[in-house]
Amino acid sequence: MTVESVKPTTDETPEAPAPREPVLAGGAVPLFGHGLKLVRDPLAFMSGLREHGEVVRLKLGPKTVYAVTTPELTGALALSPDFKIDGPLWESLEGLLGKEGVATANGPRHRRQRRTIQPAFRLDAIPAYGPVMEEEAHALTERWQPGRTIDCTSESFRVAVRIAARCLLRGDYMDERAERLSVDLATVFRGMYRRMVIPLGPLYRLPLPANREFNRALADLHLLVDEIVAERRASGQKPDDLLTALLEAKDDNGDPIGEQEIHDQVVAILTPGSETVASTIMWLLQVLAEHPEHAEKVRTEVESVTGGRPVGFEHVRALRHTNNVVVEAMRLRPAVWILTRRAVTDTALGGYRIPAGADIVYSPYAIQRDGRSYDRHLDFDPDRWLPERSKEVPKHAMSPFSVGNRKCPSDHFSMAQLSLITAAISAKYRFEQVSGSDDSTRVGITLRPHDLLLRAMPW
Numbered sequence: 001m002t003v004e005s006v007k008p009t010t011d012e013t014p015e016a017p018a019p020r021e022p023v024l025a026g027g028a029v030p031l032f033g034h035g036l037k038l039v040r041d042p043l044a045f046m047s048g049l050r051e052h053g054e055v056v057r058l059k060l061g062p063k064t065v066y067a068v069t070t071p072e073l074t075g076a077l078a079l080s081p082d083f084k085i086d087g088p089l090w091e092s093l094e095g096l097l098g099k100e101g102v103a104t105a106n107g108p109r110h111r112r113q114r115r116t117i118q119p120a121f122r123l124d125a126i127p128a129y130g131p132v133m134e135e136e137a138h139a140l141t142e143r144w145q146p147g148r149t150i151d152c153t154s155e156s157f158r159v160a161v162r163i164a165a166r167c168l169l170r171g172d173y174m175d176e177r178a179e180r181l182s183v184d185l186a187t188v189f190r191g192m193y194r195r196m197v198i199p200l201g202p203l204y205r206l207p208l209p210a211n212r213e214f215n216r217a218l219a220d221l222h223l224l225v226d227e228i229v230a231e232r233r234a235s236g237q238k239p240d241d242l243l244t245a246l247l248e249a250k251d252d253n254g255d256p257i258g259e260q261e262i263h264d265q266v267v268a269i270l271t272p273g274s275e276t277v278a279s280t281i282m283w284l285l286q287v288l289a290e291h292p293e294h295a296e297k298v299r300t301e302v303e304s305v306t307g308g309r310p311v312g313f314e315h316v317r318a319l320r321h322t323n324n325v326v327v328e329a330m331r332l333r334p335a336v337w338i339l340t341r342r343a344v345t346d347t348a349l350g351g352y353r354i355p356a357g358a359d360i361v362y363s364p365y366a367i368q369r370d371g372r373s374y375d376r377h378l379d380f381d382p383d384r385w386l387p388e389r390s391k392e393v394p395k396h397a398m399s400p401f402s403v404g405n406r407k408c409p410s411d412h413f414s415m416a417q418l419s420l421i422t423a424a425i426s427a428k429y430r431f432e433q434v435s436g437s438d439d440s441t442r443v444g445i446t447l448r449p450h451d452l453l454l455r456a457m458p459w
């Protein structure tokens with residue numbers, strides 16, 4: 001199925017059927033529409049929408065939003081030029097993180113920014129990050145004491161931020177700052193989600209402890225980025241990394257890009273880069289604890305591939321089961337669970353009418369856990385990603401990094417570090433949850449366990 005623009009038909013072209021109006025999803029109540037359901041249980045709500053149609057209308061208060069529910073149409077949406085990045089999620093991110101970064105830009109500025117950052121994420125650039133990824137993965141296992149409780153939230157944030165910062169914004173100074181960054185980002189993301197789902201405007205300006213903590217973390221995040229940029233400039237060094245690419249970037253007129261854009265670009269890359277990876281590491285730890293048979297299989301695989309030596313970046317490609325464990329964890333427990341677009345023109349999606357300016361929403365969580373796309377869809381089954389079986393998965397039913405011009409630039413970078421971390425920790429430990437641990441799903445800008453506490457036990 002493709003996305004067709006709604007254009008007037010001419011005498012020469014056969015008349016296409018007029019696009020249909022998407023049905024209104026059931027369960028709307030006066031005043032709030034579907035809003036209460038969405039706030040109360042967003043994952044169940046989004047997962048139930050396909051029952052109502054491929055494209056359905058939602059009422060969120062007075063506003064109409066369109067939800068896309070099939071893999072095919074989410075792919076068509078992401079690939080169509082008729083939709084851009086915009087809508088409440090992005091407006092709220094822009095307000096807090098800056099308007100000039102790649103994640104929120106559109107049109108020519110976005111294309112130019114992608115050209116600047118892309119080389120740092122290309123497949124052939126990833127091996128250069130191998131030593132840092134190895135160092136950080138093994139540092140985790142060395143820090144963990146056998147039998148002692150691990151706070152998986154802070155540990156996952158720490159390693160994700162350290163890898164992104166040390167690889168992409170190279171410099172010794174990052175070792176100390178990565179700690180600050182991870183604490184700031186955790187606070188900022190918590191507050192941002194609250195502000196998005198409960199938009200109480202002026203209340204967030206009151207001098208309450210939670211608001212003060214949020215403002216302090218946000219200010220420190222921006223300060224940190226300024227410090228990193230200023231120090232790199234003062235050092236006179238130009239290592240071959242993302243920060244150098246940003247500092248040397250030119251705009252469409254060939255002039256250096258402005259200070260604000262450099263700043264916003266660093267923020268726009270560090271923030272999605274740490275929250276998504278950290279959440280995925282938390283789920284990987286949860287999965288290893290919940291499925292000891294797969295933890296054991298990963299350990300055996302690592303041992304046979306490395307011959308008992310410490311696992312390194314060069315082993316990652318050969319770790320087939322380990323990679324499949326990562327992919328299956330990302331399928332069932334995706335960090336990115338909701339994405340939005342805005343229609344730039346009157347258009348249609350799968351034969352359904354979408355008016356210009358409409359907000360469209362879809363959930364990778366709902367798509368990736370749909371029984372129409374996956375056999376035994378709620379089972380954790382890494383072998384479904386073996387080549388002979390993965391052929392059965394419908395197109396776009398597993399696109400955790402999305403597709404099209406907004407596709408995550410960091411797919412190779414992320415997969416390499418996630419597999420390496422999974423291999424390094426499983427080679428040394430098996431995991432069990434301890435009392436007080438809460439692995440239920442916490443819905444925020446990303447999905448992650450509420451408060452995962454594990455004990456690492458040597459094999």
Ligand code: HEM
Pocket residue numbers: 078085102103104114164268269270272273274276277280335336339340400401402403405406407408409410413414
């Ligand atoms: C498990 C890890 C990750 C997942 C699942 C993930 C997922 C995604 C997805 C789905 C998008 C597209 C959003 C949309 O279509 O609206 C995206 C965009 C983006 N991601 Fe990631 N991401 C991950 C890690 C990272 C990392 C490590 C970085 C950087 C270090 C990063 C940087 C970005 C940026 C800059 C964009 C915006 C791209 C654009 O708009 O052109 N991501 N990510």
